[in-house]
Amino acid sequence: ALLAKALQAEKQKLEAERSLRTAEERQEAILASLPVCFHARAAEPPFAARFVTSGIERLTGFPPERLTSDPRFGLSRVHPEDRPKVREALLAAKITGSYTCEFRWQCADGKYRIFLDQGI
Structure with missing residues (x-):
């Protein structure tokens, strides 16, 4: 038994x-x-990517490891004119608990694409 x-x-x-x-x-x-990417990032500058789903490669041309291996890589690809508002949104999320930010991001082919990033 x-x-x-x-x-x-x-x-x-x-x-x-x-x-x-x-x-x-x-x-x-x-x-x-889906044409989406899920990610987790540090709450402090440079907001390093800790986890990125494979969907990022189809959207940007970069594999997830490229974003997670260099803490500054993700923010460095944001269009210079958009960086201040991206930083502001990410920093404000510590207070508000969430953020939404639209910005231009330079993909592997050198072209900028517009992304909408939302997080909690």
Whole structure:
């Protein structure tokens, strides 16, 4: 009886892990198909990217690792005229709890694209 319970518990654990993997794969497929990028950044300048989803590469031409490996990279690509308002929005988020900011960002091909960044 004890062995049967242990086997049943192990079976349930494996089924739960399999179900979780399937859900994660489905979520990743959905996120990869959308023209969005999810990210986490430091709350202090230079607002280093800590996590960036793979969608960033399709949007900018840069792999996620490029943004996470250099703390200053993300902000350095913001158009010089837009940098002050981006910094202001990110700093204000510490007080307000959220931010929304639209800015031009220089992609890998050298062209600027307009991005809307929102965060909490």
